[in-house]
Amino acid sequence: MVADFLLGRLRAWGIHRVYGYPGDGINAIIGAFDRAGSDPEFIQVRHEEMAAFMACAHAKFTGELGVCLATSGPGAIHLLNGLYDAKLDHQPVLAIVGQQAMPALGGSYQQEVDLTTLFKDVAHEYVHMAIDASQMRHLVDRAARVALDQRTVTCLVIPNDLAGQPAEEPARAHGSIHSSVGYSRPLVVPEQADLERAAEVLNAGEKVAMLVGQGALGARDEVVSTAERLGAGVAKALLGKAAVPDDLPFVTGSIGLLGTRPSWELMDGCDTLLMVGSSFPYSEFLPEEGQARGVQIDIDGRMLGIRYPMEVQLVGDARATLAALLPLLQPKTDTSWREQIERSIADWRHVLEERALAPADPVNPQRVFHELGRRLPDGVILTSDSGSAANWFARDLPMRDGMMASLSGNLATMGAGVPYAIGAKFAHPDRPVIALVGDGAMQMNGMAELLTIAKYRERWSDQRLIVLVLNNRDLNQVTWEQRVMQGDPKYEASQSIPDFPYAQFAELIGLDGIRVDDPDAVGDAWDRALAAGRPVVLEAITDPEVPPLPPHITFEQARHLAEAVVRGDPDRGSVIRQSLRQMVAGILPER
Numbered sequence: 001m002v003a004d005f006l007l008g009r010l011r012a013w014g015i016h017r018v019y020g021y022p023g024d025g026i027n028a029i030i031g032a033f034d035r036a037g038s039d040p041e042f043i044q045v046r047h048e049e050m051a052a053f054m055a056c057a058h059a060k061f062t063g064e065l066g067v068c069l070a071t072s073g074p075g076a077i078h079l080l081n082g083l084y085d086a087k088l089d090h091q092p093v094l095a096i097v098g099q100q101a102m103p104a105l106g107g108s109y110q111q112e113v114d115l116t117t118l119f120k121d122v123a124h125e126y127v128h129m130a131i132d133a134s135q136m137r138h139l140v141d142r143a144a145r146v147a148l149d150q151r152t153v154t155c156l157v158i159p160n161d162l163a164g165q166p167a168e169e170p171a172r173a174h175g176s177i178h179s180s181v182g183y184s185r186p187l188v189v190p191e192q193a194d195l196e197r198a199a200e201v202l203n204a205g206e207k208v209a210m211l212v213g214q215g216a217l218g219a220r221d222e223v224v225s226t227a228e229r230l231g232a233g234v235a236k237a238l239l240g241k242a243a244v245p246d247d248l249p250f251v252t253g254s255i256g257l258l259g260t261r262p263s264w265e266l267m268d269g270c271d272t273l274l275m276v277g278s279s280f281p282y283s284e285f286l287p288e289e290g291q292a293r294g295v296q297i298d299i300d301g302r303m304l305g306i307r308y309p310m311e312v313q314l315v316g317d318a319r320a321t322l323a324a325l326l327p328l329l330q331p332k333t334d335t336s337w338r339e340q341i342e343r344s345i346a347d348w349r350h351v352l353e354e355r356a357l358a359p360a361d362p363v364n365p366q367r368v369f370h371e372l373g374r375r376l377p378d379g380v381i382l383t384s385d386s387g388s389a390a391n392w393f394a395r396d397l398p399m400r401d402g403m404m405a406s407l408s409g410n411l412a413t414m415g416a417g418v419p420y421a422i423g424a425k426f427a428h429p430d431r432p433v434i435a436l437v438g439d440g441a442m443q444m445n446g447m448a449e450l451l452t453i454a455k456y457r458e459r460w461s462d463q464r465l466i467v468l469v470l471n472n473r474d475l476n477q478v479t480w481e482q483r484v485m486q487g488d489p490k491y492e493a494s495q496s497i498p499d500f501p502y503a504q505f506a507e508l509i510g511l512d513g514i515r516v517d518d519p520d521a522v523g524d525a526w527d528r529a530l531a532a533g534r535p536v537v538l539e540a541i542t543d544p545e546v547p548p549l550p551p552h553i554t555f556e557q558a559r560h561l562a563e564a565v566v567r568g569d570p571d572r573g574s575v576i577r578q579s580l581r582q583m584v585a586g587i588l589p590e591r
Contacts, residue, residue, distance in 0.1 A: 002133050003032035005167035006096075006158070009140040010040055012181045015067050017058070017426060018096075019043045019051035023071020025098025025111065028163035040067075043426065043456070046448040048075050050419040052082020052095065057423025059091040060406045061381060065147055066091065066423075072098040072160070073111030076118065081413055083122045083153045088410035089214070089239065090300070092147040094154050095119070099129065101161035119155040129157035133168040138179035148183045151300075188299060189324050190314040198295045198312040199328035205272025205293065207337045208232035211255060211286075214239035214409070215277015215298060215318050220401070222322035223276065224248065230274070231332035233341035235263040237280040238394055239409040246398035249342045254394040256285050257550050261351070262344040264551040269340075275310070277318040279303050279410070285551075297321050352396060360543035362517045365389075365470055368540045369396035371523040372434070372468075375530060378402060381424045381433045385417030385441040388476040389468075391548035393436050415445030418467060422452055425465050432464035432530070440475045440497055442467075447505065453535050454509045465535040469502045472544035480548055489569035506537035517541035 006029065010018070018040050022030050033042040045051045048070040055066030066086070070079050076097040086093040097119075100109050119127045126146040130139055143154040170176040190198075202208060208230040214237070216223055223244050227234050234244055235255040244251055252262035267273075267287050275296045280286075286308050294310040297318055304313040314321055332338075356370035369392035376382075376397065382405040384393035390407060399405060404424070408416040421435035437446050446467065457463050470476075479495045482488045503513030512532045516525040522540065529536040 001028065001032065001163065002130075002136055002158075002165050002167050003028040003163040004035060005136050006140060006163070007032050007036045007040055009137065009181070010067065010144075011036075013065065013140070013144045015065060015144075016040050017043055018067045018069050019045055019054040019058075019423070020069030021045055021048050021051060021071070021075060023075045023098065025072030025075065025100060025160050026069060026096075026158075026163070028160055029069065029096070029098070029158070032163075042069075045419070045452055047445070048078035049080075049082045049415070050422075050445065050449055050452070052079045052093070053085060053416050053419035054423035054426070055093045055095075056082060056086035056089070056091050056416075057383070057406070057420040058427050059086065059093055060089070060420075061404055061424045061427045064092075065144055066093045067096065068093065069096045070098070072100055072115070073113050076113065076115055080118075080122060081411075082416075082419075083119075085408050085411045085413055085416060087122050087153045089408070090151040092151055094143050094147050094156070095123065096156050096158065098163070099157050099159040102131065102159045103161070105159070115155075115157045119157075123153045123155035125150050125152050126154040127157070128155075130159065130162055133162065133165050134170045134176070136167070137170060138177040141179035141181060145183045148185070187320050188316045189320045190316045194312065194314055195321075195325050195328060198314060198325060201293045201295050201311055202230055202272060202274060203328075203330045205230070205270075206332075206334065207270045208272045208274060208332075209266045209270035209287070209292070210234045211237065211267075211273065211275045211278055211280060212240045212243045212318075213237040213276070213278025213280060214243070214406075216240055216243040217277075219276070219319035219322060220244055222319050222326070225326055226274070226322050226329065229326060229329045229331055231335060231338040232274070233262070233266040233338070235259070235266055237278045237409075238390070238407060240278060241394070242399050242403055242405045243277075245400050247400060249345060250338060252341065252345055253348075255280065256282050258391045258394040258548070259285065259551050260348055260395055261551045262341065262348045265344050266341060273308060275308070276322065280307060281410075283307065356396065358546075360519070360546050363519050363522060363540055363542045364546055365472070365540070365542040366392055366396055366546065367519050367522055368468065368470070368542065369393070369436075371526050373397045375523075375526050376400070376403065377432050377464075377530060379431045381405070381421075381428060381431055382436065383407060383417050383420035383424060383433070384436045385438060385446075386412045386414050386477070387438040387441055388480070388548050389417070389436045389438045389441075389470055390477075414441045417441055418446035418449045421465060421467065422449060422456075425460055426456075429460040430462050432462060432466075434466045434468065436468050437470070438476060439469055439471045439473065439500070439502070442469050442502060443497060443500065447500075447502075450506060450511065450537065451509060454511055457511075457535050463534045464530065464532070466529045466538055467506075467536070468538045468540065470542045471499070471502060471539050472542045473497055473499050474544035476544050477548070479544065483569065487567070489567045492570060501539075502537050503539040506535075512536040513539065515539045515541070
């Protein structure tokens with residue numbers, strides 16, 4: 001049948017796992033999975049959106065094509081948010097969706113949705129509906145190849161009656177298509193003249209700053225060698241958190257609202273900017289226009305020159321381009337800029353520790369991440385959800401060589417942390433995985449997917465999958481944004497969420513649960529979770545009034561926070577107390 005051919009063709013493309021949820025629009029395909037003997041294997045999720053997140057995570061943590069499957073109508077619609085996450089973070093994902101039988105189309109049949117139109121934006125590079133059995137070969141081949149080549153989402157719409165028809169190879173006749181399997185990514189390097197122009201700019205700089213993103217993953221040695229040659233500091237966009245380790249003395253950490261003070265100072269003081277594989281969008285955290293000369297490297301020419309006015313814009317693979325650029329770079333003899341950067345980083349590490357150890361009611365969320373940072377196992381894969389958890393993920397967890405980390409970057413959607421962790425665990429069953437999630441995201445998506453963890457955990461050779469839940473009964477990131485960006489007090493009707501016993505729920509479904517509400521017990525809680533040898537939900541009862549301070553507080557932000565307090569914020573006493581503690585912790589003498 002066509003459905004069997006579909007799965008066989010996916011297998012030929014190296015696809016051995018498909019995330020999805022059944023429905024009558026894909027009955028024929030589900031039957032083919034049964035006959036396929038678990039290759040490819042169907043992984044049953046609790047919601048189609050989670051299937052798309054897991055396919056995106058597979059792509060992020062393997063570099064391979066991720067695949068998700070949903071039925072017609074509502075199932076297909078549910079995929080969209082996870083697919084937009086993949087599209088905006090430039091990840092290759094193929095969505096396969098069912099459709100009602102072809103004779104019914106156009107008749108307002110139940111669950112009939114114009115799926116090619118629905119997916120035309122998220123899968124704009126390639127979305128097609130199969131209408132003939134002989135099409136399936138080239139539809140699968142093109143959808144897979146386009147997704148890999150363009151690093152994007154593609155979609156195949158397959159009517160259920162067609163999926164159940166006999167498979168057909170294309171005839172050797174006029175109008176037929178005879179496609180093949182296979183794709184090898186090209187090595188793209190700029191022209192020598194352009195490399196020389198870039199080197200001229202970088203060699204002329206006295207205070208060079210580097211900003212690396214997910215495009216620099218896999219170019220660790222080249223980034224480090226370039227920074228050493230130029231005497232540069234290296235800041236990281238969130239999707240590039242694992243690009244270079246944080247134990248290097250010139251790595252300033254994350255940049256932006258969730259970033260570090262050394263990254264802010266690096267950009268504020270530099271005279272030259274080298275951006276590698278990043279689409280970091282916030283111009284207020286980059287040098288002022290005219291302050292610095294700029295060089296940018298990106299594999300996608302469409303992303304060049306749109307974040308900062310770049311003097312030299314290089315289309316190329318990050319690793320190969322930096323390798324070609326290195327021989328043209330002259331070592332800096334004046335080390336004062338590098339020494340300034342390293343002092344700033346050393347001071348910042350003390351600030352982070354002081355902030356983490358500041359008292360809170362009951363537990364400071366930074367303390368939870370600080371204690372984890374001291375215990376991160378080798379080879380760990382970290383996933384973070386959006387929300388205040390992302391602040392502490394960005395700042396308080398030091399990456400070492402061999403670690404991996406990601407989150408929903410450009411879409412910044414809630415609810416991706418737990419399904420990302422599940423996708424990472426299927427991709428790397430022998431590595432520990434830790435998901436860092438707020439209670440809002442946990443209630444939105446994470447709790448149901450704990451059932452998926454319980455269903456499949458015996459499959460993983462290393463069962464260490466820890467879900468940290470920050471239980472503060474508040475949609476915390478938005479609460480602080482209301483205060484600091486709008487000057488509005490916390491609006492409890494939208495911000496307060498129900499309390500829930502997350503650790504007990506984990507135990508109820510056969511996982512381990514650990515609840516901690518004593519700051520001095522946080523370290524022991526992490527030790528127990530990491531030693532459990534099975535999936536664990538670690539529920540930390542944290543203080544929502546610990547502010548996720550930006551690296552640089554503007555007058556306008558301070559004014560808005562004061563306005564929120566004056567206008568009657570329900571937690572104004574704690575807001576004032578915790579804000580003062582955190583700001584005082586940031587005022588430390590140089591060490």
